[in-house]
Amino acid sequence: MNVQQGLQRVEQLALGSKITRLSAQPLKYLLGMAFMKIIYPITKKGIMVKTRTFFGADLQLVLPSGMDIFLTGGKSHVSEIRLAKFMINTLKEGEQFIDVGAHLGYFSTLAAHLVGAKGNVLAFEASKNTFALLSKNLQGLPQASCLNQAVSDENGVLSFYEFPILYSEYNTMEIKQFEQENWFIKNKPSKADVTTITLDEFIIQHHLQPNLIKIDVEGAEYRVLMGMKNFLKNNFKCPIVMEYLNVERHNTAHQDAANLLRALGYASFIIDPEGKLLATPDVNRYLLHNNLESDNIVFQKNEPSI
Numbered sequence: 001m002n003v004q005q006g007l008q009r010v011e012q013l014a015l016g017s018k019i020t021r022l023s024a025q026p027l028k029y030l031l032g033m034a035f036m037k038i039i040y041p042i043t044k045k046g047i048m049v050k051t052r053t054f055f056g057a058d059l060q061l062v063l064p065s066g067m068d069i070f071l072t073g074g075k076s077h078v079s080e081i082r083l084a085k086f087m088i089n090t091l092k093e094g095e096q097f098i099d100v101g102a103h104l105g106y107f108s109t110l111a112a113h114l115v116g117a118k119g120n121v122l123a124f125e126a127s128k129n130t131f132a133l134l135s136k137n138l139q140g141l142p143q144a145s146c147l148n149q150a151v152s153d154e155n156g157v158l159s160f161y162e163f164p165i166l167y168s169e170y171n172t173m174e175i176k177q178f179e180q181e182n183w184f185i186k187n188k189p190s191k192a193d194v195t196t197i198t199l200d201e202f203i204i205q206h207h208l209q210p211n212l213i214k215i216d217v218e219g220a221e222y223r224v225l226m227g228m229k230n231f232l233k234n235n236f237k238c239p240i241v242m243e244y245l246n247v248e249r250h251n252t253a254h255q256d257a258a259n260l261l262r263a264l265g266y267a268s269f270i271i272d273p274e275g276k277l278l279a280t281p282d283v284n285r286y287l288l289h290n291n292l293e294s295d296n297i298v299f300q301k302n303e304p305s306i
Contacts, residue, residue: 003054003055003088003113003114004088006053006054006055006056006073006074007054007055007074007081007084007085007088009054009072009073010054010072010073010074010076010081010084011081013071013072013073013076014068014072014074014076014077014078014081021071021072025071028070028071029071032063032067032070032071035047035063035064036063036064036067040063040064046062046063046064046065047062047063048060048061048062049061049062049063049070051069051070051073052073053069053073053074053106053109053110054072054073054074055109055110055113056113057109057110057112057113057137059104059105059106059109059137060104060133060136060137061104061133062104062133065104066104066106069106074106075106079271079292079294079295079296080296082271082272082273082275082296083107083214083241083271083296084107084110084275085271085273085274085275086241086271086275086276086277086296086298087107087110087111087114087212087275088114088275089275089276090211090212090239091111091114091115091119091211091212092114092115092211093114093115093116093118093119094115094116094118094119095114095115095119095120095211095212096115096119096120096121096122096208096209096210096211096212097111097112097114097115097119097120097121097122097210097211097212097213097214098121098122098123098124098199098208098210098212098213098214099111099121099122099123099124099214100124100151100199100213100214100215100216100217100224101124101125101126101151101214101215101216101217101218102123102124102125102134102146103125103130103134103216104130104133104134104137105123105133105134105137105138105146107214108121108123108134108137108138108144108146109137109138109141109144111144111212112138112141112143112144115143116143117142117143118143119143120143120144120208121138121141121143121144121145122144122145122146122147122206122208123138123144123145123146123147124146124147124149124150124151125146125147125148126148126149126150126160126194127160127162128148128162128192129162130162131146131148134146147197148194149194149195149196149197150194150195150196150197150217150220151196151197151198151199151202151217151223151224151227152196152197152198152220152223152224152227153198153223153224153226153227154196154198154227155195155196155197155198155201156195156196157193157194157195157196158193158194158196159191159192159193159194160191160192160193160194161189161190161191161192162189162190162191162192163187163189170218197227198227198228199213199224199227199228199231200227200228200229200230200231203228203231210238211237211238212238212239212241213238213239213240213241214241214242215240215241215242215243216242216243219253219254220253221242221243221253221254221257222253222256222257222260224257225240225257225260225261226260229260229264232261232264232266233264235301236301237301239298239299239300240261240266240298240299240300241296241297241298241299242254242257242258242296242297242299243294243295243296243297244258244283244287244294244295244296244297245287245293245294246284246287246288246292246293246294247284247287247288248288248293249293249294251284255284258283258297258299261299265301265302266299266300266301267279267281267299267300267301267302268280268281268283268297268298268299269297269298269299269300270283270286270295270297270298271296271298277298277300280297283295283297
């Protein structure tokens with residue numbers, strides 16, 4: 001089974017009923033649901049498991065985080081399926097991928113599979129706990145490396161907030177965005193200091209020529225982009241993929257980030273169901289019209305005229 005067929009299987013399971021997922025892997029589904037519905041609510045402690053992804057990599061997860069990967073072999077939200085399709089269509093052998101906010105490494109390991117042994121994958125993860133898992137998942141991939149640092153607009157030290165495992169994908173430097181959420185009251189984060197680095201400096205220091213950069217940093221997108229402004233000014237070939245929230249989820253930081261990119265000559269695109277780009281100048285309107293809380297938006301420049 002090739003990666004396209006594997007991802008199609010993930011999509012079928014994601015869109016299917018509970019019976020579909022149960023029929024596909026009965027024991028795994030029952031164990032996963034038992035842990036999620038019975039054990040975790042009592043213990044509030046995660047459990048380490050290993051699972052095989054649709055592209056053939058073994059990933060270590062701490063359930064209940066990553067339950068979709070455990071049950072389907074891939075991240076199952078429609079935006080994440082479309083992003084995986086875009087990466088499959090875009091990244092070629094020998095190319096470079098930078099993952100800012102890599103979490104446990106799902107997209108980093110997919111990129112490592114796509115760029116092969118001659119390529120290069122660099123993954124940044126600010127959370128100390130999540131970074132330990134990311135490191136394990138990138139072991140054995142000589143083309144991939146990871147750093148326990150936050151990417152920002154300057155080098156230094158910033159406060160970083162880590163949630164319990166069920167909400168670990170919301171780990172962030174920008175805590176205020178979640179204070180009105182119902183789950184936040186019972187799942188207060190722990191605070192830690194993290195070192196920060198700018199991508200402008202990192203790219204120059206390591207002589208990189210990235211072919212795709214993914215940014216998923218829960219409200220710190222503008223800071224990340226300000227710290228790579230020189231690269232953005234001079235780049236004409238590297239798309240930037242950024243998670244973008246709708247206006248009802250307090251998306252000021254995402255709007256600021258998008259406006260910065262547009263000021264530097266980037267246009268915004270959504271990823272269609274085939275993994276291809278469709279120009280979408282008004283991202284806010286697109287999200288509201290389609291009743292989406294968030295989506296992965298691609299920002300790309302046109303080739304300069306000669």
